[in-house]
Amino acid sequence: MVSPSPTSESTPAQGRAETPIAFIQAIATAYAQRSLRVDDALKKVQIEPKLLKKNSARVTAMQMELISGIAMQELDDEGLGWFSRRLPWGSYGMLVRASLTSPSLGVALARWCRHHGLLTDDIHLSLIERNGVASLQLDETRDLGVFREFCVVSVLRNALGVACWLTDSRIPLTATHLRFAPPAHADSYRVLFDGPTHFNAPVNCLQFDAGYLALPVRRDEAALQQMLQRALLLTVRPYRRDRLLVEKVRQTLAQHPEHSRNADDLAAWLNMSARTLHRQLQEEGASLQQLKDSVREQRARALLLRTNKPLKQVAAEVGFSNEKSFIRAFKTWTGKAPETFRQSA
Known part of the structure; x- marks a missing residue:
C-alpha cells in the first residue's frame, strides 16, 4: 500500500475529479493529530487548501494516490491514522508477500485476512463463502471515529485490488454493503465500487462470484517488487481483465x-x-483455439520431460490424430522439434 513521491513530471490534477474531498479531509486530520501541517503535501499534488472546507469538492484519482503515498511516508503510517497504533512503512507489502505463495485466490485472501489481524485488532477481516457467493467482510471492533468511512472503504478496496493483481484478473463485484449511512458524496460510490452499494447494512463487505476463489495466484516476487512502487493504483484504478x-x-x-x-x-x-x-x-x-493450444503445449512439455513415451503416444495423449501434426504444432509453439526439446532439457 505504498506509492512513490510525485516528480516534476507528475500531472496529478489530470483526469476526472471523482474522489470525494472527505478522504483528503481525513488525511488532513491524521496530520493534525500528529501536530503536522498538511499544506506541503497538498501543494505537491496540486490541491488547493481551501477545497478542504468545501464538502462537495472532488479530486482526481491520481491526486488521491499521490497524497496518500506522501502521507504514509511523512506519518510513517500506512493506516493513515485509522487505527489505534501506526502501521509502519511496508506493512501492507508484508501482507501481499505473505499471500504470494498461495495456490489459489481463496487461500491468498484467507491469509490476507488472518495476517491483517497481526497488524491491528481495531478491525477484523474474514472471507466467507456461501451459496456460490464470496464475501470479504470487515468488522469494526472499536469506534473508528472520523476515520470510519475512509478506513472501511480503503481497506476493502485495497484487498480487492490485491486480489485482482494476484490473479491477473478483473473481479467484478455483485454488491457492496456498508454499515454507515449514505454520506453526502454517496454518488461517488458508483466509481469506488462495481455493482450496487447498500448503506446502513448489517455488515461491511464486498461480494463477488465465489468461482474467482479458485483462480491461481499468478504473481511472483519480481512482480511484487514492481507493484510495490505504485501499489495504490490497485485501489483507485479499475483492473481491466476478467x-x-x-x-x-x-x-x-x-x-x-x-x-x-x-x-x-x-x-x-x-x-x-x-x-x-x-x-x-x-x-x-x-479464443478457444488459443486455450486448446496452450493446454496441449503444457501437456506435451510435461510428457516429453517427465516420461520416455514415444512421440506417437505423446501425440495421441495430447490430442493429435497423428505424429506429424503433433511435431508441426510443437515446432510452432516452441520453435523446436519434440525430440530436440526432450534432449536439450
Whole structure:
C-alpha cells in the first residue's frame, strides 16, 4: 500500500475529479493529530487548501494516490491514522508477500485476512463463502471515529485490488454493503465500487462470484517488487481483465479432455451455448483455439520431460490424430522439434 513521491513530471490534477474531498479531509486530520501541517503535501499534488472546507469538492484519482503515498511516508503510517497504533512503512507489502505463495485466490485472501489481524485488532477481516457467493467482510471492533468511512472503504478496496493483481484478473463485484449511512458524496460510490452499494447494512463487505476463489495466484516476487512502487493504483484504478471463464475453460480442457473435442461439447459441459462461449472468451481477450493450444503445449512439455513415451503416444495423449501434426504444432509453439526439446532439457 505504498506509492512513490510525485516528480516534476507528475500531472496529478489530470483526469476526472471523482474522489470525494472527505478522504483528503481525513488525511488532513491524521496530520493534525500528529501536530503536522498538511499544506506541503497538498501543494505537491496540486490541491488547493481551501477545497478542504468545501464538502462537495472532488479530486482526481491520481491526486488521491499521490497524497496518500506522501502521507504514509511523512506519518510513517500506512493506516493513515485509522487505527489505534501506526502501521509502519511496508506493512501492507508484508501482507501481499505473505499471500504470494498461495495456490489459489481463496487461500491468498484467507491469509490476507488472518495476517491483517497481526497488524491491528481495531478491525477484523474474514472471507466467507456461501451459496456460490464470496464475501470479504470487515468488522469494526472499536469506534473508528472520523476515520470510519475512509478506513472501511480503503481497506476493502485495497484487498480487492490485491486480489485482482494476484490473479491477473478483473473481479467484478455483485454488491457492496456498508454499515454507515449514505454520506453526502454517496454518488461517488458508483466509481469506488462495481455493482450496487447498500448503506446502513448489517455488515461491511464486498461480494463477488465465489468461482474467482479458485483462480491461481499468478504473481511472483519480481512482480511484487514492481507493484510495490505504485501499489495504490490497485485501489483507485479499475483492473481491466476478467479471466474467470478463461480459467474454467483451461481447467476443463486439462481435466476433462473428453468434453473438449469441439466447442459444442465444451459449451454444454459449461452450461452455455457455443456462441456465448466464443463471445465471452473474446471479451476476455482469448479464443478457444488459443486455450486448446496452450493446454496441449503444457501437456506435451510435461510428457516429453517427465516420461520416455514415444512421440506417437505423446501425440495421441495430447490430442493429435497423428505424429506429424503433433511435431508441426510443437515446432510452432516452441520453435523446436519434440525430440530436440526432450534432449536439450
